[in-house]
Amino acid sequence: GQQVMQIPQYQHVQEGEDFTTYCNSSTTLSNIQWYKQRPGGHPVFLIQLVKSGEVKKQKRLTFQFGEAKKNSSLHITATQTTDVGTYFCAEPTQGGSEKLVFGKGMKLTVNP
Amino acid sequence: GAGVSQTPSNKVTEKGKYVELRCDPISGHTALYWYRQSLGQGPEFLIYFQGTGAADDSGLPNDRFFAVRPEGSVSTLKIQRTERGDSAVYLCASSPGTAYSPLHFGNGTRLTVT
Numbered sequence: 631g632q633q634v635m636q637i638p639q640y641q642h643v644q645e646g647e648d649f650t651t652y653c654n655s656s657t658t659l660s661n662i663q664w665y666k667q668r669p670g671g672h673p674v675f676l677i678q679l680v681k682s683g684e685v686k687k688q689k690r691l692t693f694q695f696g697e698a699k700k701n702s703s704l705h706i707t708a709t710q711t712t713d714v715g716t717y718f719c720a721e722p723t724q725g726g727s728e729k730l731v732f733g734k735g736m737k738l739t740v741n742p
Numbered sequence: 743g744a745g746v747s748q749t750p751s752n753k754v755t756e757k758g759k760y761v762e763l764r765c766d767p768i769s770g771h772t773a774l775y776w777y778r779q780s781l782g783q784g785p786e787f788l789i790y791f792q793g794t795g796a797a798d799d800s801g802l803p804n805d806r807f808f809a810v811r812p813e814g815s816v817s818t819l820k821i822q823r824t825e826r827g828d829s830a831v832y833l834c835a836s837s838p839g840t841a842y843s844p845l846h847f848g849n850g851t852r853l854t855v856t
Binding site: 634671 | 773775777782783784785786787790792797798800801833835837839841842843844845846847848849850
């Protein structure tokens, strides 16, 4: 079945450090979405990528869609304690359903 | 309302009991989703409505789970003969229903089966 792999599953960084997390799919995607869930909260939509090689930025967050549309990355520059949370990528299923399949997430903790 | 509303926020029930979880989506959103999230996991798809009909119910784990959306707005997730393994946070999300629409999640209902 369709799988969304996120690596790493856990990331602990010092405040101010940069890091990158990745999302890999077993299929070619029409689009990919990223969500953030703060501790005790619910997932909140961050960004959607549709075009091959697309790069989008939100302040210190840079999202990229792979050229083959099978993977995506999230790069955070100068990590802050407000970045703490779990970041999920989500991809639509094949076959026309609007169902989104979520990865297990990448849990980020930040040492101040 | 401004966002997706879910009630109750917490529900504790005994094994074998029946529970109903309610979701009130963002006004005008035609698509409504139910997900289940266990600790340390991503949201697991259960069912998706487009309007009143279930467009995809492939994620419902078994016939103890059922969901309705009779008027195309509020939805109820119903779980019969609850089991301890059903304990999780049940998340509802809505979207405008157009292709690639992002999901707007509610705060979830934390279900605990004792």
